[in-house]
Amino acid sequence: ASASSSTRNNxxxxxxxxxxxxxxxxxxxxxxxxxxxxxxxxxxxxxxxxDPLEDIRILVLLHKMGADSKPAQITRGEWMQGCxxxxxxxxxxxxxxxxxLDPGFMERAEFRNLYKFCFQFNRQGTHKTxxxxxxxxxxxxxxxxxIDTERLSSFVEFLSSTKDTSYDRITLDQWLxxxxxxxxxxxxxxxxxxxxxxxxxxxxYVDFATSMKE
Numbered sequence: 001a002s003a004s005s006s007t008r009n010n011x012x013x014x015x016x017x018x019x020x021x022x023x024x025x026x027x028x029x030x031x032x033x034x035x036x037x038x039x040x041x042x043x044x045x046x047x048x049x050x051d052p053l054e055d056i057r058i059l060v061l062l063h064k065m066g067a068d069s070k071p072a073q074i075t076r077g078e079w080m081q082g083c084x085x086x087x088x089x090x091x092x093x094x095x096x097x098x099x100x101l102d103p104g105f106m107e108r109a110e111f112r113n114l115y116k117f118c119f120q121f122n123r124q125g126t127h128k129t130x131x132x133x134x135x136x137x138x139x140x141x142x143x144x145x146x147i148d149t150e151r152l153s154s155f156v157e158f159l160s161s162t163k164d165t166s167y168d169r170i171t172l173d174q175w176l177x178x179x180x181x182x183x184x185x186x187x188x189x190x191x192x193x194x195x196x197x198x199x200x201x202x203x204x205y206v207d208f209a210t211s212m213k214e
Contacts, residue, residue, distance in 0.1 A: 015087055020088070023079075024036065026200060048094060050098070058118075065086070071122065072123075111146065135170040151209075157212075158204075178205075
């Protein structure tokens with residue numbers, strides 16, 4: 001009895017690789033079936049009934065699957081390893097994962113890794129930076145329930161209104177620094193630009209936010 005029970009337990013924990021592979025085939029790129037690009041990822045979102053522009057859980061899923069070899073795609077190898085790691089081989093099982101993919105459950109270090117992934121995954125072509133409108137949209141998507149709403153909206157407003165062309169594209173360092181700054185400096189009135197080790201972007205943002213309050 002114990003042997004058959006052990007077999008059943010092993011079966012429950014195993015993933016049907018053929019089924020997982022078929023899921024990938026459905027979203028794979030027509031010209032290169034070893035990768036799924038944003039077009040395929042959007043198709044996956046449709047199958048999961050989530051909006052890729054509004055629901056961060058698709059980025060959490062891709063992060064947990066290890067889609068980090070190149071921006072804006074997941075490889076068949078990453079997909080298969082991710083399915084094995086997360087024990088999924090059907091759309092129904094992926095849907096069951098969705099509630100647990102809410103980043104609200106993440107501790108600071110884990111969330112920061114996701115936040116960094118969101119930047120890297122959304123880079124375009126060989127660019128190492130993000131166009132500022134895209135960065136603004138992603139910052140709102142990733143941080144909307146994580147940091148103070150007023151801080152978030154004022155930073156997005158700062159990016160959209162600044163005439164400084166050096167902020168037309170946002171670097172990874174600037175991207176990460178804004179999150180760290182929000183966590184470490186809760187009150188802008190305590191910010192000391194003279195003693196600050198933050199990037200100039202943060203100094204300029206604080207000047208903007210402070211002037212808005214005057």
